[in-house]
Amino acid sequence: MLRVAVVGSGPSGVYSAQSLVQQDPAVRVDVLDRLPCPYGLVRYGVAPDHEKIKSLQNTLRTVLEHDRVRFLGGLEVGPAGLPAGRLRELYHAVVYCVGAATDRRLGIPGEELRGSWSATEFVSWYSAHPDTAAALADGFLSGTRTAVVIGVGNVAVDVTRMLARGVTELSPTDMPQAALSALAASEVSEVHMVGRRGPSQARFTTKELRELGALPDTRVTVDRAELELDPGYADPSALPGAQRRNVEVLRGWADAAPGDAARHRLRLRFFLRPVALLPDASGGDRVGAVRFERTAPDGRGGVTGTGRYEEVEAQLVLRSVGYRGVPLEGLPFDTGRGTVPHLAGRVLREGAVAPGEYVAGWIKRGPTGVIGTNRPCAKETVTSLLADAPGLVRRELPGDPLDALRAEGHAPVDWSGWQAIEKAEAELGASLGRSVVKLSDWPSLLAAARSGTV
Numbered sequence: 001m002l003r004v005a006v007v008g009s010g011p012s013g014v015y016s017a018q019s020l021v022q023q024d025p026a027v028r029v030d031v032l033d034r035l036p037c038p039y040g041l042v043r044y045g046v047a048p049d050h051e052k053i054k055s056l057q058n059t060l061r062t063v064l065e066h067d068r069v070r071f072l073g074g075l076e077v078g079p080a081g082l083p084a085g086r087l088r089e090l091y092h093a094v095v096y097c098v099g100a101a102t103d104r105r106l107g108i109p110g111e112e113l114r115g116s117w118s119a120t121e122f123v124s125w126y127s128a129h130p131d132t133a134a135a136l137a138d139g140f141l142s143g144t145r146t147a148v149v150i151g152v153g154n155v156a157v158d159v160t161r162m163l164a165r166g167v168t169e170l171s172p173t174d175m176p177q178a179a180l181s182a183l184a185a186s187e188v189s190e191v192h193m194v195g196r197r198g199p200s201q202a203r204f205t206t207k208e209l210r211e212l213g214a215l216p217d218t219r220v221t222v223d224r225a226e227l228e229l230d231p232g233y234a235d236p237s238a239l240p241g242a243q244r245r246n247v248e249v250l251r252g253w254a255d256a257a258p259g260d261a262a263r264h265r266l267r268l269r270f271f272l273r274p275v276a277l278l279p280d281a282s283g284g285d286r287v288g289a290v291r292f293e294r295t296a297p298d299g300r301g302g303v304t305g306t307g308r309y310e311e312v313e314a315q316l317v318l319r320s321v322g323y324r325g326v327p328l329e330g331l332p333f334d335t336g337r338g339t340v341p342h343l344a345g346r347v348l349r350e351g352a353v354a355p356g357e358y359v360a361g362w363i364k365r366g367p368t369g370v371i372g373t374n375r376p377c378a379k380e381t382v383t384s385l386l387a388d389a390p391g392l393v394r395r396e397l398p399g400d401p402l403d404a405l406r407a408e409g410h411a412p413v414d415w416s417g418w419q420a421i422e423k424a425e426a427e428l429g430a431s432l433g434r435s436v437v438k439l440s441d442w443p444s445l446l447a448a449a450r451s452g453t454v
Helices: 011-023 056-064 084-090 119-126 154-164 177-184 206-213 241-255 371-392 401-407 415-431 442-450
Strands: 003-007 028-032 069-072 093-096 116-118 146-150 190-194 218-222 264-269 272-279 287-297 303-313 316-319 346-349 352-359
Touching: 003 011, 003 084, 011 028, 011 056, 011 371, 056 069, 069 401, 069 415, 084 093, 084 401, 093 371, 116 119, 119 154, 119 177, 119 316, 146 154, 146 303, 154 190, 154 206, 154 264, 206 218, 206 241, 218 241, 272 303, 287 316, 352 371, 415 442
Parallel strands: 003 028, 003 093, 028 069, 093 352, 116 316, 146 190, 146 316, 190 264, 218 264
Antiparallel strands: 272 287, 287 303, 346 352
C-alpha cells in the first residue's frame, strides 16, 4: 500500500490528493497543513464577498472527507515542527504544495513607513488569517482618508473594493468582527489603484474590474490622457479578448458624464511607477504620500521612465505586485524563480531526481494561473509519482504515520477538530446576529479544535 503525504491543503494540495485516490485504489493520503484549518487561499485569500468562488470549499471538502484521505492540521513541516527528513521516513512519497508564501516588495525608499503594507497582509487581516491578527491592529485604518493600491491585478482590485465596501454588504459574509468593525468605521474616501504600465497590460479580469463600477455610493474615474498613452487603447481590436474587454470597460468610464457626489471615489491610474514613499508633513514615521515617476511605452511591451514626477497623498499604501515562493527547509530552491527545481513534478537535487519527493502548485510553477490551473498541475505531478510507485513501495515504513507523529509529541488537528472550529464559528456568528464569523487568532482556533479532536 502506497502512503503519501501532501504538504498543504489549498487547491493544489487537495487536487493532488484527489488525483491520487482516483487513480490508485489502494493509496492512503495524509494532507498536512501548518494551520488548523484547510483550504489554503480559498479560505484565506478569496475576498469574503466572492461567495461563488468561496463555495469551492465544498468541492475541496468532498476530497478531504474521502475514506482514504486524512486531514492533519496544525502541523508545521520544517525546523519549528516536523523536519522534512522525518516526514520522508514516515511516507513513501511527499508532495509539497506550499504555495508562494510571501509577497514581492517594491524596493524603494520609505517602504517601511507605518501605513505601508502588502496587499497580502491586508487580505489576510480581513480573511482572519491567524498570523496577521496581531500584526494588523484593529485601528490600522484610523486616520486614513486616502489610500494608494500599487498594482493592477485581481488582488489589487479586491483590496480596493474592500476599502469601498459598506457594512451592509460585508455583514452577511464570514469576515471577522474586528475587521468588519474597522472597515465600518473607516474614513477612507478616495482610493488610487495605480499601475506602472498601460490598461491593455493590466492583469485584472473584466469581471473583477466591472465590480468596482457596481459598488454602492462609489464613483470610478479614469484619466483619459493616461489611457491614450497605451497604443492598445486607441485600437484594441488586435488585443486578446480579456484585455480588449478591460479596455472597453475603462473607455466607458472615461466617456461617462460626471456623476453625483459619492462617499467613495476610486481612481484608476496608469503609466506611473512608484519611486518612494514619503513621510507625512509632521516628519513622523507614517506614510503621507507616494512619489511616482511618469512612464511611457518603450515599444517592446515594457515602459521607460520619463523623468517627470507626481506625488499622491496617502495615509495607507498597499503594494500588490505579486507573490513569491520561499525556501522550505530540506528542499532545494531556485532563488531566481522562487520555486523548487523539478522535472514534471519530481524534485531535482543538483539536477538529479530525488526519489519520493514531488511538488505541485505555485511552489512548482510560480504564482501563475487561476485556482483551476492547479488541477492539471497536480495531475502531472501525480502521474509522475504513480509511475515511480513500484520502486517507492519497496521501502518498508514504520507503521501508521499518525501513530508515530503522536508518539513524538505532535498533536495534529484532525477532521473532527476542523469540524469543531466550524461549529465555533457558526456559534460566534449567531451570537453577533450574523451568519458564520471566522475566528481570527491562534488561541481561539486551537481551543475550538481541541474541543472536537479525537
